[in-house]
Amino acid sequence: MSVYSMFSWCENSAIGESIRASLWLFPVIESFHLLALAVMGGAVLMVCLRMFGYGIQNAPVEQLWRDTWPYLMGSLVVLLVSGGLLFTSEATKLYDHGAFWFKMASLALAILFTFTVQRKVVLSGNAGPGSSKLVALITVLLWAGVGIGGRWIGFS
Amino acid sequence: MSLLGFCQWLEGQQWSVQLHESLWAYPIIESVHVLTLCLFMGLAVMLDLRLLGVAMVKTPVSEVERRLLPWTIAGFAVMVVSGVLLFYAIPVKTYLNIFFRIKSILLILAGINVFIFHTTIDRKKQEWDLSPVPPLQARVTAAVSLTLWSIIIVAGRMIAYNWFDKQA
Numbered sequence: 001m002s003v004y005s006m007f008s009w010c011e012n013s014a015i016g017e018s019i020r021a022s023l024w025l026f027p028v029i030e031s032f033h034l035l036a037l038a039v040m041g042g043a044v045l046m047v048c049l050r051m052f053g054y055g056i057q058n059a060p061v062e063q064l065w066r067d068t069w070p071y072l073m074g075s076l077v078v079l080l081v082s083g084g085l086l087f088t089s090e091a092t093k094l095y096d097h098g099a100f101w102f103k104m105a106s107l108a109l110a111i112l113f114t115f116t117v118q119r120k121v122v123l124s125g126n127a128g129p130g131s132s133k134l135v136a137l138i139t140v141l142l143w144a145g146v147g148i149g150g151r152w153i154g155f156s
Numbered sequence: 157m158s159l160l161g162f163c164q165w166l167e168g169q170q171w172s173v174q175l176h177e178s179l180w181a182y183p184i185i186e187s188v189h190v191l192t193l194c195l196f197m198g199l200a201v202m203l204d205l206r207l208l209g210v211a212m213v214k215t216p217v218s219e220v221e222r223r224l225l226p227w228t229i230a231g232f233a234v235m236v237v238s239g240v241l242l243f244y245a246i247p248v249k250t251y252l253n254i255f256f257r258i259k260s261i262l263l264i265l266a267g268i269n270v271f272i273f274h275t276t277i278d279r280k281k282q283e284w285d286l287s288p289v290p291p292l293q294a295r296v297t298a299a300v301s302l303t304l305w306s307i308i309i310v311a312g313r314m315i316a317y318n319w320f321d322k323q324a
Contacts, residue, residue, distance in 0.1 A: 027313060027316075030313060034190070034193065034309050034310075034313055035306055035310070037193060038309065039198060039201055040194070040198070041194020041197070042194065042197070042198025042201045042202045043202070044194070044198075045195065045198055045199060045227075046202055049227070054227075055224075056223045056224075058215065058219050059212070059214065067211055067212045067215075068202070071201075144191070147191045147194065148187060151183075151190055152183075
C-alpha cells in the first residue's frame, strides 16, 4: 500500500468525512490544537529557559523537568490526537504540501531529541553550561520548526 | 467619527492595502502572532498553575513571577504589535466580526483581572510566597486568567470565519 493510498484511505474514513462535512468541527478541533500548543510551548520554554540561564533559578533543572512533565505529556497527547483528526480531514491535500512534510520531519526530530538527548542531559544533573545551552537551543529550534511548519500548512 | 468610519478610513490607507495584499508580510506577521502564544500564553499558564497550587509548588511564587513575567510581558508586547498590524491589514471585516468583538471584550477583562491581582493580593505576597497552595484570591485570579485566555485563543482562531458577520 503506497503512502498516498494510505492518506486517501484516512481522508475517506468516517472520521475524515464527518470533519469535512461539518462547518464547525474543524475550527473546534483546531482550537484545541492551539490551546495545547500554548501549554506545550510553556512546558518546553520553562526547561529551556532554565538551561539558557534565564528561567527559574532556585530549583534544579531536574525538578523543573519533573514539574512540567505532566503538562508536556498532556499537551503533546492533545496535539497529536487533534492533529491526527485535522489530518484525516484533508490528508491528500497535505500529501502534496511541502510544509506538512517539513512539520512531520521536525516533529519526529523534536520528539526524538526531547525524550533522548534533552531528557538525559537534564536528568544527569551535571551538564556544563555550554552543553546545556546548546541542547536547549536545538530543542527550541526543533519545536519552532514544528510550529512554523504547522502555521505554513494554512497558507497554500 | 464612528468606530466603523474609523475602520473604513484605516482600510483606505495605502499601507493597510499593501499589507493586506502582501505575499509574505501578512503570513509572516500572522505566524509570529500565533507562535508567540507559546511564549506569552505558555508561560502565563505556568504562572497560573503555580498560583493555583498545582505546579512548581516548591518554588516560591516571587521567584516564578520574577523569572517569568519579563518573558510574558515581552511576549504580550509582540502579541499586541502583531495583532494591531493584522487588524490594520483588514480593519472593516475584522471590526464587523463577532469573534473579534468577543476577543476584544475578554482582553479588557483579562487586563482588569491582572490589574486587580497586582494591586491587591500580590502586594502581600511575602505572607504566602512559600505556600504550596496560595490564598483563595490568588487561585481565583489564576482560574479566571486561564479561562479568559483560553476563550481568547479560541475566539482569535474563529476570527477567520465570517459565520456571524454584521453587515457594514
